[in-house]
Amino acid sequence: MSGNDQLHVVTSDDISAGRIRFGKTLIWGSAAVLALVALAQVAQIMDWRDFGFSTWRPTLFAYSFWAICLCWAQVVIRGEHGKRTLFVLPAALFVVSLTVFPLLFGLVIAFSDWNLSSPDGRQLNGLANLRQMWTDPFYWNAMGNMVWYTAAIIVEYAVAFGLALLLAGQIRARKFFRVAFLLPLMLSPVAVSWMIGKSMLEARFGPLARLARLLGWENPSFFGSPEVAKITIMLMDAWTFIPFMMIMLLAGLQAIPKELTEASRVDGATGWKSFWEVTFPLMLPVSITAILIRIIFKLKLADIVINVTSGGPGGATDTVTSFIFREYRDRSNVGYGTMLAMVYLVIIVIAMTILMKLAARWTAPRT
Amino acid sequence: MTGPEMTETAIFKDGETDRGFRAKWFANRLVVYGVLILWTIICLFPIYWTITTSFKMAPNVMQGNLVPWVDYQPKWLGWRSLGLSPDTIGAESTVRDEFVKRFINSSIAALASSTLAVILGSLAAYGLSRFSYKFGYMKNDDISFFFLSQLILPPVVLALPFLVLYKELALLDTRIGLILLYTLTVLPIVSWIMRDQFAGIPTELEEAAMVDGLGVWGAFFTIILPIALPGMVAAFILSLVLTWNEYFFAALLTSTYANTLPVMVASQTGSQGISWWSMAALSAAAILPLVVIGVVLERFIIKGMAAGAVK
Numbered sequence: 001m002s003g004n005d006q007l008h009v010v011t012s013d014d015i016s017a018g019r020i021r022f023g024k025t026l027i028w029g030s031a032a033v034l035a036l037v038a039l040a041q042v043a044q045i046m047d048w049r050d051f052g053f054s055t056w057r058p059t060l061f062a063y064s065f066w067a068i069c070l071c072w073a074q075v076v077i078r079g080e081h082g083k084r085t086l087f088v089l090p091a092a093l094f095v096v097s098l099t100v101f102p103l104l105f106g107l108v109i110a111f112s113d114w115n116l117s118s119p120d121g122r123q124l125n126g127l128a129n130l131r132q133m134w135t136d137p138f139y140w141n142a143m144g145n146m147v148w149y150t151a152a153i154i155v156e157y158a159v160a161f162g163l164a165l166l167l168a169g170q171i172r173a174r175k176f177f178r179v180a181f182l183l184p185l186m187l188s189p190v191a192v193s194w195m196i197g198k199s200m201l202e203a204r205f206g207p208l209a210r211l212a213r214l215l216g217w218e219n220p221s222f223f224g225s226p227e228v229a230k231i232t233i234m235l236m237d238a239w240t241f242i243p244f245m246m247i248m249l250l251a252g253l254q255a256i257p258k259e260l261t262e263a264s265r266v267d268g269a270t271g272w273k274s275f276w277e278v279t280f281p282l283m284l285p286v287s288i289t290a291i292l293i294r295i296i297f298k299l300k301l302a303d304i305v306i307n308v309t310s311g312g313p314g315g316a317t318d319t320v321t322s323f324i325f326r327e328y329r330d331r332s333n334v335g336y337g338t339m340l341a342m343v344y345l346v347i348i349v350i351a352m353t354i355l356m357k358l359a360a361r362w363t364a365p366r367t
Numbered sequence: 368m369t370g371p372e373m374t375e376t377a378i379f380k381d382g383e384t385d386r387g388f389r390a391k392w393f394a395n396r397l398v399v400y401g402v403l404i405l406w407t408i409i410c411l412f413p414i415y416w417t418i419t420t421s422f423k424m425a426p427n428v429m430q431g432n433l434v435p436w437v438d439y440q441p442k443w444l445g446w447r448s449l450g451l452s453p454d455t456i457g458a459e460s461t462v463r464d465e466f467v468k469r470f471i472n473s474s475i476a477a478l479a480s481s482t483l484a485v486i487l488g489s490l491a492a493y494g495l496s497r498f499s500y501k502f503g504y505m506k507n508d509d510i511s512f513f514f515l516s517q518l519i520l521p522p523v524v525l526a527l528p529f530l531v532l533y534k535e536l537a538l539l540d541t542r543i544g545l546i547l548l549y550t551l552t553v554l555p556i557v558s559w560i561m562r563d564q565f566a567g568i569p570t571e572l573e574e575a576a577m578v579d580g581l582g583v584w585g586a587f588f589t590i591i592l593p594i595a596l597p598g599m600v601a602a603f604i605l606s607l608v609l610t611w612n613e614y615f616f617a618a619l620l621t622s623t624y625a626n627t628l629p630v631m632v633a634s635q636t637g638s639q640g641i642s643w644w645s646m647a648a649l650s651a652a653a654i655l656p657l658v659v660i661g662v663v664l665e666r667f668i669i670k671g672m673a674a675g676a677v678k
Binding site for chain 1: 399400402403406407409410411412413414416417420428429431433487488490491493494495497498500502510513514517518519520521522523524525526527528529530531532535536537547548550551554558570573574582583584587608611612614615618619628629630632633635636643646647650653654657658660661662665668669672673
């Protein structure tokens with residue numbers, strides 16, 4: 001096993017049979033405790049016997065105890081190798097417990113009819129949620145909006161690339177500009193919703209509305225018509241996230257060896273030509289990474305929409321996340337909402353896998 | 368400032384072509400700085416607007432005054448409503464108590480989850496960059512991808528299962544619940560940045576330490592950790608930004624006790640009657656910590672984000 005390791009360690013572990021037995025006892029003993037506690041709690045839920053539990057916390061503690069014993073036993077049983085496993089195991093256990101269990105749980109909820117405000121509680125209803133989703137125009141409308149929002153990344157990318165080129169060029173006060181350009185990323189989207197969406201874009205007194213009037217737009221309304229509202233949301237989101245792409249691209253630009261650009265200049269390539277034939281191809285891997293990460297963040301877009309437009313006018317600015325958020329909070333329709341979220345996850349995973357495969361094929365021969 | 372530089376860089380100082388080149392160079396500079404300054408205004412104006420508005424009164428807002436002391440006389444009105452103006456800072460204020468409570472909640476949630484994520488993520492990233500693992504069918508690349516793939520998971524998928532789960536575990540509306548969830552959301556980013564950091568450190572360093580009799584963990588703590596510290600700070604700051612600003616989970620999973628600052632800002636945004644100056648003061652107070660962090664620790668943030676970009 002250690003043959004492939006980056007770091008070669010000579011191990012001479014001599015683990016006695018008793019130690020191995022102790023380690024195994026640790027794992028199975030704590031697992032038995034966990035099983036017992038869980039069983040007792042299930043028994044109470046099923047009304048078999050009352051143990052006086054008020055919450056599921058004892059199971060949580062037993063689970064944590066088991067997780068700790070599992071980590072400890074690694075060292076006891078496998079010595080040096082166990083110590084190596086200990087680097088990754090805590091994080092892996094943490095992520096698995098916090099995603100796999102909730103996701104399985106979510107699947108059960110997704111296939112049930114569950115409205116928090118109705119007294120009936122949760123009831124499995126098979127594929128009814130899927131059928132409802134299929135005919136829900138607002139969900140597919142939100143999905144369509146996501147396509148538009150994602151498409152806007154191309155423009156964001158162009159702007160970010162331009163700014164990165166400027167920052168990488170020979171300018172004075174580079175640090176000042178870098179800090180200034182970075183700041184929008186630091187602001188909370190909720191605060192941005194008020195700062196820009198609710199006050200600067202306010203139709204009567206907002207400075208941007210005044211500017212628009214000055215430039216000849218009679219009655220500026222940034223959230224009146226569906227198209228304008230969508231573009232406004234896109235711009236606000238772009239404002240916060242352009243710094244993110246800009247910094248990744250800037251790092252890429254600074255990693256390009258100076259000799260390459262100089263050589264191209266000697267060969268007579270200047271300006272645009274040098275950019276398209278030298279800089280841009282060299283930046284392709286970085287660009288693709290930046291765009292992929294940006295897409296991932298874009299697919300989570302919600303805060304601004306929830307706080308500025310609540311999806312309006314007529315669902316024109318709705319994202320899938322903000323739509324489900326309202327389904328949860330305003331209608332308490334959690335079963336249906338969870339099904340929508342699950343379908344969204346499946347679509348995202350498929351789309352991202354295809355994109356990543358495409359990106360890998362695209363960059364492979366050139367680099 | 369342009370004159371002396373030009374005579375130094377331009378080798379051929381005579382001739383018409385040179386003078387033409389110089390004019391072109393000058394125009395180019397003008398455009399470059401013009402664009403830079405324009406974008407600086409775009410980035411900074413909303414912050415400036417928020418801070419100045421928090422010192423305005425109703426007529427100033429309606430008249431669209433922009434520059435304090437020139438256009439209008441700054442007043443503490445907005446900050447007074449938060450209980451943070453000089454004359455109210457000593458007095459009792461329920462709004463300020465509320466604000467401070469949210470502020471502390473936000474700070475604890477952000478700091479604790481970032482710390483936890485950096486610890487878990489760094490350990491995992493170090494292990495993956497040094498040893499080869501086999502968990503079932505999963506090898507190193509699969510494990511790395513597993514960690515990174517959590518980034519794709521949209522919060523909305525986890526929100527409701529967590530709501531129900533936390534209700535059963537009595538973790539709803541607690542800081543612990545938020546911290547666990549926030550750690551999960553920033554862990555992929557941390558492990559990604561840290562993997563890059565550790566990959567850049569030569570293994571000879573640990574090998575030398577192990578020859579001297581240190582174990583794997585000893586070498587990690589005494590040799591590697593100090594070298595990787597700037598990277599860890601970068602990952603920490605980036606996590607801090609993301610968790611401090613998080614709204615979605617906080618809005619769904621907290622109600623009274625563990626509410627964070629973004630939830631407070633959002634709940635005020637929704638109400639119609641709220642005055643601009645109070646809202647501006649609240650927003651300014653919410654963004655100020657991160658603006659300060661952004662200005663002071665800018666190079667760490669850039670380092671963190673650049674880590675994954677360049678291989």
